[in-house]
Amino acid sequence: MDTTTEEERRANGRNDVEADVSQSTESDISNMAQRLAEYSPQEAMNWALARHGRDCAISFSGAEDVVLIELASRSGKPFSVFSLDTGRLHPETYEFIDRVRGHYGITIEVFSPDTTAVQNLVREKGLFSFYHDGHQECCAVRKVEPLRRALSKYRMWVTGQRRDQSPTRSDVDTLQLDPTFSGALAPLLKLNPLARLTLAEVWSFIREARIPYNPLHDRGFVSIGCAPCTRIVRPGEHERAGRWSWEDATKRECGLHLKPPADYAI
Amino acid sequence: MDTTTEEERRANGRNDVEADVSQSTESDISNMAQRLAEYSPQEAMNWALARHGRDCAISFSGAEDVVLIELASRSGKPFSVFSLDTGRLHPETYEFIDRVRGHYGITIEVFSPDTTAVQNLVREKGLFSFYHDGHQECCAVRKVEPLRRALSKYRMWVTGQRRDQSPTRSDVDTLQLDPTFSGALAPLLKLNPLARLTLAEVWSFIREARIPYNPLHDRGFVSIGCAPCTRIVRPGEHERAGRWSWEDATKRECGLHLKPPADYAI
């Protein structure tokens, strides 16, 4: 008989949920998601790494999602980290990614766009097509395709998405079946341990725990993406106002976190 | 019989409130304050300028209080503007003050610290004493004394204070008897037309009305004061977090807006 308390089980990343996603029915995953919704960020991370270890990869953008790496590091368990180098990040972001690598003593696998795809896009439309016909085409080449390559190796990925980030993220759950990047035979889980935190809570944690952060945050940047598609947040603006600021706020997703169609159930 | 509506009277800056403050009893002023509390910022400005004209001076810091000048300009009435040049403003702020001067075609009277007082402070304590023993002494020399000189010429001054700016300003009223700068014989009124606006509302107005603003706001600054005592606001921080950031949040007033003692009644 297992006499461990629920709290102890969470601390060790254990619960009754079946870990083998490939065998899970949709209803299994739905149950898991409900339980995870009540986990703290640290508990959720512990659970994920206990289940999947290096098959669970943190997607690190070089911004405040460094918190995910801190949580994984605190878990004491092995984990994987990757970043997408779009070729257009701020110089400060490249420095920060390398600083995080050294600070935590980890390997960060960096994925680059496909040479031919990016050359073709630039030859045809120049280096700033996104200002004219939207960011989707450039994101597809510089982020989504490399992400698809990255995720092909993993069972679960971990992101820094939060509900308070934007209208497009108001119903993010701690655990989701990834509708976009799951393969036909290999379902992919997405863990969003910070889903229910506010921006202020994330930053209180960063400051109190003295976690290294991108110096752009000290220069007015809140959410950070590619340099030409990110500007600082102005007085009275929402945190995501600095991303693709010339576009409609309801379309500001790069394709990494497209929501499933309305009838899609996990 | 006056058949003008309340709205018309407000639009012209007229009401029944006795304008001659020097003759007003405290109870008169208290009545005025109650009525003004319901005025819009434009109505409050109209009222003030109709009553006092050039004897009413807008205190312009070079930040988002440019809104006050816009309101005054829209009133179509004469008005005065002054700024305090502490000698330590950002280069961008000096440029902005001059730009506002040109944009509205107005005179901005600029007050400088007393030569001897500032030289003595610097000789004794260097140029950054505020980091060591608090900003009060430097503000006294560079802001408060020049403000006292400036206000000696006026019956009323207009500031950009808002309730949502800080814990020290949560009970700011649209109209107040200034407890600090009133002379023995000459009571001084302080008008805070933006008292009940939020930061977001002020900035919506600035953007929609295309009012010129300090370029530092596009570089992460929200509240702007002297360069060494202002930093940008970091993610998740309150708008005044950038002012005297090394000090306790309950002491971050420069002396221009010290609150009256608790028993002080207007």
Added chain:
Amino acid sequence: MDTTTEEERRANGRNDVEADVSQSTESDISNMAQRLAEYSPQEAMNWALARHGRDCAISFSGAEDVVLIELASRSGKPFSVFSLDTGRLHPETYEFIDRVRGHYGITIEVFSPDTTAVQNLVREKGLFSFYHDGHQECCAVRKVEPLRRALSKYRMWVTGQRRDQSPTRSDVDTLQLDPTFSGALAPLLKLNPLARLTLAEVWSFIREARIPYNPLHDRGFVSIGCAPCTRIVRPGEHERAGRWSWEDATKRECGLHLKPPADYAI
């Protein structure tokens, strides 16, 4: 009988030099080089484009070599331009490359590093290996290999090299047989029309002709390369002091302009 003067022939880019390099003996090219040494930058460009047209490509780095594009544009002849996008250029340089594209109404072919090669380098050594074991390995992946791909299409390329740039360039000639990028069967010529100009002369031309230039030049940058490997030039320093500043001044070439061995004759 040809009655055109030498000056007229230069103006039209014509001279007696045999243009078909693949048929040229070394002595032919040596004769060409001697004559070109006396040509002005505009004359040299005219000559090259008259001979090779679109088979002659300007290598545009996003810095003051924009002068080459101005010269080509003034020639009235067709020409090709390519840039190497290392993935680590300054955001301002990407903007400038696109601005030049629009200003001159030209296509700029942009070459990117090989996906696998750059991912392997970063996985193994991180994003800043050059600070530790020299810039050669990173330049090989991000500049030299893409350049080799680019040059495979051309008979001649045009660079902004100048003799006064550095000790490594003191004997640059206006015309050279490229010892590094020539194929076994297809010799490649390199034209350096600015070889004998000084930095001050180049900049006088840019300012007087109101040629668009990289805004980094207004922020203290002289020579501009990749962001992490370029810093501004400090007071009293030479113009190339800002490139790979942590390395020995005699090794500061990225591999695009390696000198032939001493016994190599053109």
Added chain:
Amino acid sequence: MDTTTEEERRANGRNDVEADVSQSTESDISNMAQRLAEYSPQEAMNWALARHGRDCAISFSGAEDVVLIELASRSGKPFSVFSLDTGRLHPETYEFIDRVRGHYGITIEVFSPDTTAVQNLVREKGLFSFYHDGHQECCAVRKVEPLRRALSKYRMWVTGQRRDQSPTRSDVDTLQLDPTFSGALAPLLKLNPLARLTLAEVWSFIREARIPYNPLHDRGFVSIGCAPCTRIVRPGEHERAGRWSWEDATKRECGLHLKPPADYAI
């Protein structure tokens, strides 16, 4: 009989020149100037401080003239330092002045403009009159009058002027009788120990001796004055090109170092 060598005497700041300027004839001073012309910067500083001690004041602008303070500090003798705070210096320059104060453990007397004079200028002409009718009027209020006040206490002042700085300084001598600030009864000497150094030599010294310097020098600034009247030096430009850049190069003196009329003899 004095058996000390010339070199020993220089090292101790001793020579045969009569130190009491007020008693000196013009011919005495002319002799002094001739001898000083052969002194090294350190020898010249030693000589001056041995003669005048605290009556000899270094004029420190917050730029590379920090070298003067280093020399004075190395002399082991007492000395005075003053700065002119125009009220329009860069924030970085104020920080640097304070840093120098701490680094050398010295008092820097800071002189501010006269309150009324500066207020009158700004009321009448705004904060940027110099862009429209020249910098002389503003410099007179913010620099020259405070300098006159500062110099009234001293017998000699020390400046960082160099011959290679500009066409207006090509004949600067190591020792000069100050034609502008000498009183009727009290002649004032001006020592320019760096007169014959080049910019590159000054900066080699700063770097090799690890002397603290204004961080603006790492951002492209060479000569540094007031913020609105200084810009960085662009590629190919002379070091003083950044000062009052909208004005004729032959008029770029603030009034501190006006040359004597041609017939003026020292």
